Amino acid sequence: MYLGIDVGGTNLVAGLVDREGTLKHKASCPVDRSWTAEELTLQLARLSIRAAQEGGCPLEEVEAAGAGLPGLVDSGAGVVIKTPNMPFRDTPFRELFQRELNVPVYLGNDADCAAAGEYWAGAAKGCDPVLVITLGTGIGGGLVKGGKLYTGLGGAGLEVGHIVTHPEGERCGCGNLGCWERYGSATALIQQTKAAMEQHSDSALWSACGGVLENVEGRTPFLAAQQGDPTALQVLEQYRRELSYGLVSLCNVLFPEVVCLGGGVSSADESLLLAPLRELVHRGCFDKDHLPKVVRASLGNDAGVVGAAMLCQMA
Ligand SMILES: [Zn+2]
Missing domain, CATH: 3.30.420.40 (ATPase, nucleotide binding domain)
Structure with a gap:
């Protein structure tokens, strides 16, 4: 099982998704504008844990997490370089996330996520x-x-x-x-x-x-x-x-x-x-x-x- 995280300017959504791209469960919460980049990342990790637990998936069965952001990311380094209207700036996203949930973490911008989704589970399969x-x-x-x-x-x-x-x-x-x-x-x-x-x-x-x-x-x-x-x-x-x-x-x-x-x-x-x-x-x-x-x-x-x-x- 994977966790998919959609990071928006007003709402955060985390979903439990199987290998075929079927969404099993999702959890969401509003963004608190006062959160720092670090707090925001930790909240995302906690929201992901909630999505897994509510979806009936033990955390040890979570293989990896992917996060999609509207901005510039360095997936190799696990860093969010910048996003408009959000506090991320050279934020070590993967490292922070793994403090709460120690799984491999992948990052992509919105367009990358759309392509990955259509390729594995959508019209481009x-x-x-x-x-x-x-x-x-x-x-x-x-x-x-x-x-x-x-x-x-x-x-x-x-x-x-x-x-x-x-x-x-x-x-x-x-x-x-x-x-x-x-x-x-x-x-x-x-x-x-x-x-x-x-x-x-x-x-x-x-x-x-x-x-x-x-x-x-x-x-x-x-x-x-x-x-x-x-x-x-x-x-x-x-x-x-x-x-x-x-x-x-x-x-x-x-x-x-x-x-x-x-x-x-x-x-x-x-x-x-x-x-x-x-x-x-x-x-x-x-x-x-x-x-x-x-x-x-x-x-x-x-x-x-x-x-x-x-x-x-x-x-
Ligand atoms: Zn232009």
Whole structure:
């Protein structure tokens, strides 16, 4: 049995997960903002012990623990280098954790966990190489090749969101111009939807968000498009094109067997997102004899915990 730990800014979740990636039990607790990095790590270890005990697993049967964090980690050294909105800074996570529970500890960022989870227990099971792309505030990416996570020289993983798709484009938070995530993230889709609404006061997009621009969410354009709204359909057509730019580039470098798309946006109606996107990606792929499957990530709500646990099988 493994323990999978999903470290979020507001909530901590630890889960007891078997080798097949089935979640047996989970325990959670809110984050106390006053905790130091050391206290936070010890709390995670205690929460993990609780998840094992409540799940009926004696601690000596826990083989290893994996923790997924939204930030930069050095899994080899067992150190959390930094995370936004959390106190970790060069924190010796493994050493602290093992004071409470002495098992091997593996660390990964969110994107690595998503890739590990889909590879062992999700939509990418049986495939290799596997590329997992998560559409959220930005665009995250994780790659499994030869059964291992590829995390690059510094171990930070793939920063696929910063592929440049518009060299003269908008400024990204990273400082470069025209990064893919400025056009293809869920945040970008929301911005594109709002911009279209301002130009089309008669669009069904307005009723899809209760007439309030601030209420636009990632699913808003999909809701309006289902009713056949031409503005929404246009927004989505352009959005799929933006997504395809990055995906085609990645596929022509990595030649994955499968590309899994995750994040809230990916749960949209197949006919409005995945099916036409798959066609665009395949059209751009260089090797027509080895086209990647383009599918929805399948782990959903428990992806964080299951993916973190599956880091233990990536070592
Ligand atoms: Zn960027």
